[in-house]
Amino acid sequence: MAVETLGSAPRKTRVAPWNDPVIRGWVFQIVVVGLVGLLAWYLVSNTMENLARQKIASGFHYLEREAGFEIGDTMIEYSPASTYARAIWVGILNTLRVAVLGIILATILGTLIGIGRLSPNWLLSRICEWYVEAFRNVPLLLWLFLFYKLISEAFPGPRQAISMFWNSVFLSNRGVYFPVPTADPIHAWMGIAFLIGIAGAFFINRWAKQRQARTGQPFPILSSSLGIIIGLPLVVWLAGGAPSQMSWPELKGFNFVGGTVIQPEFTALLVGLVLYTSAFVAEIVRSGILALHKGQSEAAGALGLSRGQAMRLVLLPQALRVIVPPMTSQYLNITKNSSLAIAIGYPDLVASVNVTINQTGQAIENVLIIMAAYLSVSLSISAFMNWYNKRIALRER
Amino acid sequence: MTDMPVGERQPIAPPSDDTGILGWARKNLFSSWGNGLTTIVLIVAMVWILSGFLEWALFTANFTASTGSECRGGGACWALIREKFRYIFFGSFPYEQHWRPLFAVIAMLAMLVLSADRRMWNWRLLVIWGVGSFITFLLMFGQLHIPLSLMLFVALAGGTIGLMMRSAVADPTERSAYYALIVIGLVGLVLRIFGVLPSWSLAIAPLSYVETSLWGGLPVTLILATYGLLFAFPYGILLALGRRSNLPLVKGLCVGFIELIRGVPLISLLIMASVMLPLFLPSGTTIDKFLRAQVAVILFAGAYIAEVIRGGLQSLPKGQFEAADAMGLNYPQKTLLIILPQALRVVIPPLINTFIGFFKDTSLVLIIGIFDFLNTANQALVDPNWAGFPGEVYLFAAFVYFIFCYSMSRYSKYLEVELNKGTRR
Numbered sequence: 001m002a003v004e005t006l007g008s009a010p011r012k013t014r015v016a017p018w019n020d021p022v023i024r025g026w027v028f029q030i031v032v033v034g035l036v037g038l039l040a041w042y043l044v045s046n047t048m049e050n051l052a053r054q055k056i057a058s059g060f061h062y063l064e065r066e067a068g069f070e071i072g073d074t075m076i077e078y079s080p081a082s083t084y085a086r087a088i089w090v091g092i093l094n095t096l097r098v099a100v101l102g103i104i105l106a107t108i109l110g111t112l113i114g115i116g117r118l119s120p121n122w123l124l125s126r127i128c129e130w131y132v133e134a135f136r137n138v139p140l141l142l143w144l145f146l147f148y149k150l151i152s153e154a155f156p157g158p159r160q161a162i163s164m165f166w167n168s169v170f171l172s173n174r175g176v177y178f179p180v181p182t183a184d185p186i187h188a189w190m191g192i193a194f195l196i197g198i199a200g201a202f203f204i205n206r207w208a209k210q211r212q213a214r215t216g217q218p219f220p221i222l223s224s225s226l227g228i229i230i231g232l233p234l235v236v237w238l239a240g241g242a243p244s245q246m247s248w249p250e251l252k253g254f255n256f257v258g259g260t261v262i263q264p265e266f267t268a269l270l271v272g273l274v275l276y277t278s279a280f281v282a283e284i285v286r287s288g289i290l291a292l293h294k295g296q297s298e299a300a301g302a303l304g305l306s307r308g309q310a311m312r313l314v315l316l317p318q319a320l321r322v323i324v325p326p327m328t329s330q331y332l333n334i335t336k337n338s339s340l341a342i343a344i345g346y347p348d349l350v351a352s353v354n355v356t357i358n359q360t361g362q363a364i365e366n367v368l369i370i371m372a373a374y375l376s377v378s379l380s381i382s383a384f385m386n387w388y389n390k391r392i393a394l395r396e397r
Numbered sequence: 398m399t400d401m402p403v404g405e406r407q408p409i410a411p412p413s414d415d416t417g418i419l420g421w422a423r424k425n426l427f428s429s430w431g432n433g434l435t436t437i438v439l440i441v442a443m444v445w446i447l448s449g450f451l452e453w454a455l456f457t458a459n460f461t462a463s464t465g466s467e468c469r470g471g472g473a474c475w476a477l478i479r480e481k482f483r484y485i486f487f488g489s490f491p492y493e494q495h496w497r498p499l500f501a502v503i504a505m506l507a508m509l510v511l512s513a514d515r516r517m518w519n520w521r522l523l524v525i526w527g528v529g530s531f532i533t534f535l536l537m538f539g540q541l542h543i544p545l546s547l548m549l550f551v552a553l554a555g556g557t558i559g560l561m562m563r564s565a566v567a568d569p570t571e572r573s574a575y576y577a578l579i580v581i582g583l584v585g586l587v588l589r590i591f592g593v594l595p596s597w598s599l600a601i602a603p604l605s606y607v608e609t610s611l612w613g614g615l616p617v618t619l620i621l622a623t624y625g626l627l628f629a630f631p632y633g634i635l636l637a638l639g640r641r642s643n644l645p646l647v648k649g650l651c652v653g654f655i656e657l658i659r660g661v662p663l664i665s666l667l668i669m670a671s672v673m674l675p676l677f678l679p680s681g682t683t684i685d686k687f688l689r690a691q692v693a694v695i696l697f698a699g700a701y702i703a704e705v706i707r708g709g710l711q712s713l714p715k716g717q718f719e720a721a722d723a724m725g726l727n728y729p730q731k732t733l734l735i736i737l738p739q740a741l742r743v744v745i746p747p748l749i750n751t752f753i754g755f756f757k758d759t760s761l762v763l764i765i766g767i768f769d770f771l772n773t774a775n776q777a778l779v780d781p782n783w784a785g786f787p788g789e790v791y792l793f794a795a796f797v798y799f800i801f802c803y804s805m806s807r808y809s810k811y812l813e814v815e816l817n818k819g820t821r822r
Contacts, residue, residue, distance in 0.1 A: 029646040036650060043677045050676045121432050122425035123439050137802035138795045139757040142771055146795070149778075149787035336662035343764060350664055363672040370665045371657070378660040 047364070054361070062360045063088075069355050071347045073263045084356050091352030092373055098266065098348065099335040099377070102273040106334060107327075109274060110281025117286050128282065135279035141340055143276055148268035148344040155264075161251070170249055175261040177249035186240035190233040197232040201225035265346035269338065277334050284330065288323035289315075320392050328385035332378050339374075349373055465783040474786045478793050481777040485794070488613010488768040497604065498616045501536040504529050505619050513808055515815070526627075537616060539604035545597045546589050553582025562733055609687035613768030615797075617687075621759040621769065625694035626702070626752050632695075633702030638732065640703065641710055651703075658700035663761050666693045671765040690762045698755055705747045709740035742816060749809035753802050770794065 017023050051058060063085040071078055075093045078086060116128035135143070152173045156162065161172035170177040181187070201224075208219035237243075249256045292315060300310035341348035350370060357366045415423070427433040457472030460479065468474035478485075487498045508529035511517055517525065535541055556578030563571065588594045639651035658666070670693035674684060684692075713736065721731040763772035774794040778787055 025644050029644045033646050033650070046679050047676045050680055053680060119435075120425070120428055121435050121439075123436050127439065127443075133803060134799070137753075137799045137806065139760040139771060139798060141760045141763075142791060142795055142798065145771075145775065146787065146791040149791070153785060153787060332660075339662040339664045340761070342664065350662070350668070354668060357668070357672060363669075363676065367665065367669045367673060370668075371661050374662060374665065375657070375660040 056361050058362075058364065060365055062356075062362050062365075065360075067356070067359075069359070071352065072345075073266060073347055084360070087352045087356065088349065088369060091347060091349035094347055095335070095338050095341075095349040095373075096377070098269055098273065098338045098341070098346070101270055102277065102334045102338065103331050105270070105274045106277040106281055106330070110278035111285050113278055113282035114285030114289070117282060118289060132279045132282050135276050136283075140272060140276045140337055141343060144268055144272040144340055144344050147271050148265065151264040151268055161256075170251075170256060172256075173264065174256075175263045176267065177256045177261050179246045179248045180260045181243070182245040182247050184240075184243045184245070186237060186243055189240065190236050193232040193236040194229065197229040200228045200232070204228065263346070265341070265344050268344055269341050269346050273334055273337060277330055277337075280330050280333075281327065284323055284326045285319075288319040291322045292318055317392060321389075324385060324389045324392065328382055328389070331381050331385065335377055335381065336374065465780075465785065468786065473789050474783075475789060477777070477783050477786050477789055480783065481780075481790070482793075484614075485770070485773050485777050485790070486614045488617070488773045489611045490607060490613060491605075491611070494605070494607070497536045497539070497607075498612075498614065501533045501616050502619060504532045504536070505616070505623060508533075509623070530624075533616075533620070535601065536604075537612060537620075538607060540600070540602035540606045543599045543601070545594060545599075546586065548599070549582045549585035549589065551582075552578045553586065556582060561729055564730075609685050612687065614773045615770050617762075617768060618756070618759050618770040621691060621694055621762060622752065622756040625691060625698050625759070626755055628695045629698035629702050633699045634706055634737070636699060636703035637706035637710060640707055655700045655703050658697060659704070663693075663697050663758055664764055666697050667761060667765050669693070686765070687767060690765060690767050694755070694759065694762075698751075701751055701754075702748065705744050705751055706740065708747065709742075709744035710736065712743050713739055745816065746809045746813040749805055749812070753805050753809075756801060756805070757798065770797070 064083050066080075067082055067084045067087040068080050069087070070080055071087065071090055073094065074090045075097060076086075076090060078090050113128045113131055117125050117132070119125045119128070155171055155173040157173055161170040161177070163170050169179075204219075204224055205221055208221050212218055247260075249261075296314055296318065297310055300314040305313065338348060339350040342351040342354060345351075353366045353370050357363055360366075411420075426436040453472040455472075458475055459468045459471050459473070460475045462468045462474065462476040463480075465474065465477065468476060483492075483495060486502075487495050490498050508525055511525050512522060531541075556575045559567075560572070560575040560579070563575075567575070585594065589596075636651050636655055639647050640655065642648050642651075667690060670689045671686070674689050674692070678684070717735060717739065718731070721735040726734065759769055760771040762769050763775065768776070771794060774790050777790055778784070
């Protein structure tokens with residue numbers, strides 16, 4: 001290249017097209033996309049050919065056909081005469097049930113263990129440490145098998161069931177039986193009252209914060225919120241004539257009738273998921289608390305805050321910033337790991353879809369359903385956690 | 398005391414109840430009322446649980462019974478493990494040939510332990526893994542048929558990668574060796590495609606052939622985890638680089654793939670591999686079930702490794718990228734010589750944690766009927782002669798998994814400290 005005279009206005013130098021980064025970038029992208037497209041075309045054309053040869057019609061019409069298989073544990077009405085769509089919906093609900101309960105319980109247990117590991121009591125912190133090591137260094141599937149076999153083989157049959165709480169709760173290898181209130185129209189109204197109570201607590205909270213900012217007067221938020229959330233349904237229940245009819249489990253023939261039951265598969269899955277994940281949650285909570293500078297709690301004490309206030313107003317909000325992002329991925333893990341249910345026979349989404357694949361041969365459509373369902377659950381959890389994370393994030397100016 | 402000249406002042410020994418075991422216990426176990434109460438409650442609970450467990454696992458346990466019925470009524474039936482441990486470790490591999498999976502496991506463990514030594518982190522790693530893998534698969538299969546086209550492909554790939562990695566530092570001899578490899582590979586492959594070269598394969602067959610459906614136990618778990626991660630590693634690097642790239646189409650493809658894989662459980666991928674992979678291939682081709690599981694594990698692992706490596710890439714200061722650009726390096730040079738060596742160093746500890754995760758997650762392959770370690774333990778329970786002792790078998794399996802995972806996590810912790818020595822103040 002010729003040497004430009006110094007001081008001349010910078011002008012755009014022309015480069016050869018094969019040296020221009022923009023053109024290079026586009027060529028490279030077109031090649032990559034072309035290769036991926038070629039691979040996709042190859043796979044799709046093979047699949048079409050194979051499907052045509054096996055005479056499997058593609059499409060989702062099979063969902064309206066009769067499923068014809070039993071599901072042991074359902075939250076909604078289901079019988080073998082129901083459609084495949086309903087069977088899959090039962091599976092989705094079962095997955096959500098175990099995932100939501102697992103997330104709540106694992107958070108509580110994991111937080112306790114994580115705080116226990118930081119305890120000044122040497123024995124307690126060692127025990128918590130070994131709990132963490134024991135549970136996270138062994139596959140979850142092994143824990144599930146162990147708990148399931150223990151429940152189904154160590155517990156007696158229904159006729160010799162262990163009774164607890166004055167013959168109201170029975171433990172047997174078919175599950176835990178306990179009494180429930182007989183269905184009553186008032187229950188629906190109580191549910192609505194409960195939701196109104198939550199909304200009310202939210203508004204009280206907001207009003208109390210504004211008042212405190214204006215006047216400096218604190219307001220007993222916790223007790224008033226709990227009061228309105230529990231009190232409203234209670235008032236509705238009393239107004240509805242306080243229906244207290246209960247359905248008690250009773251041994252009739254070879255099994256229990258009445259009451260309700262928690263299936264052993266569900267128990268084993270939930271216990272396994274919670275114990276396994278709580279070990280990971282404990283480590284996250286511990287590192288979150290350790291990340292805080294010691295001066296924070298000392299400063300809170302110097303301001304005259306009580307230990308509870310210091311925890312709630314100063315320490316926890318800061319620790320949460322460290323805790324929330326890794327916690328999100330643990331919540332996603334619980335949801336995905338709940339698919340191990342298939343190994344111990346709990347009818348979750350993957351289990352129902354697997355039966356559907358075996359019966360209909362519609363592999364592609366069913367795998368698409370699994371992926372869509374898990375992706376939407378995962379994306380909703382991460383959207384929620386991202387929103388929460390943004391809310392508690394440090395506001396930098 | 399104050400009369401004493403400064404130089405002769407002796408420190409007073411701490412009070413006797415502040416030192417030794419008593420002092421330690423006072424400080425760590427009984428520092429306050431609540432603390433002391435916790436300690437006592439915990440000790441009582443531990444004694445109660447441990448005595449019950451030892452009673453079951455040791456004092457009333459049966460180590461010698463020859464059938465399950467002799468075991469019944471007492472404590473733990475460890476005789477079951479004694480009877481079944483060869484099946485649990487090696488599955489249905491021909492019984493009199495069990496030395497083969499045993500030595501394969503030893504070879505793989507040696508490979509992993511040697512790779513853990515930092516002095517080996519150079520060209521020696523290639524030799525270790527090459528020799529180790531060859532021994533492992535020769536022992537497991539008994540016979541290896543290496544087709545000519547595979548050898549040519551390896552020559553081509555090796556030459557290309559060598560040239561890319563070392564073009565800046567290699568001397569002319571080394572460089573011409575890479576060119577020779579590329580030319581041999583390329584010419585050979587073209588000749589092979591046009592049928593000039595025959596479809597010949599190198600047969601190494603010192604032992605009887607054992608097909609993968611007979612493989613089982615620990616070697617299967619180790620192979621799935623180790624080779625799953627090994628093959629996922631380069632493609633995880635590509636995904637991570639793609640995700641960080643400025644090219645929108647490439648970035649979109651990589652983000653979509655990573656998020657799709659990470660959003661669904663491994664089980665759904667395994668089911669997909671077992672029911673959909675046969676549909677994807679031209680009719681008539683069948684793939685081994687073991688290979689299908691391995692492919693699913695590799696696909697899955699790649700997305701997770703990509704995210705770990707992306708963390709390493711993000712931890713590099715921007716100046717490193719800019720300095721490489723200022724030196725006039727092109728993208729492959731910049732990535733291979735400046736960026737990756739630094740980024741990979743940061744992510745070695747989290748990569749080991751990923752490996753621990755996959756070592757545990759390979760147990761899911763039992764869903765599609767592969768006999769990994771957990772599945773063979775499960776099958777040992779099916780024997781009607783020994784029915785009813787799940788606790789013993791699962792505890793034994795848990796113990797084996799624990800030893801592997803715990804030692805790896807210790808190693809990862811040690812490495813984290815070791816690798817940060819240079820930057821820590």
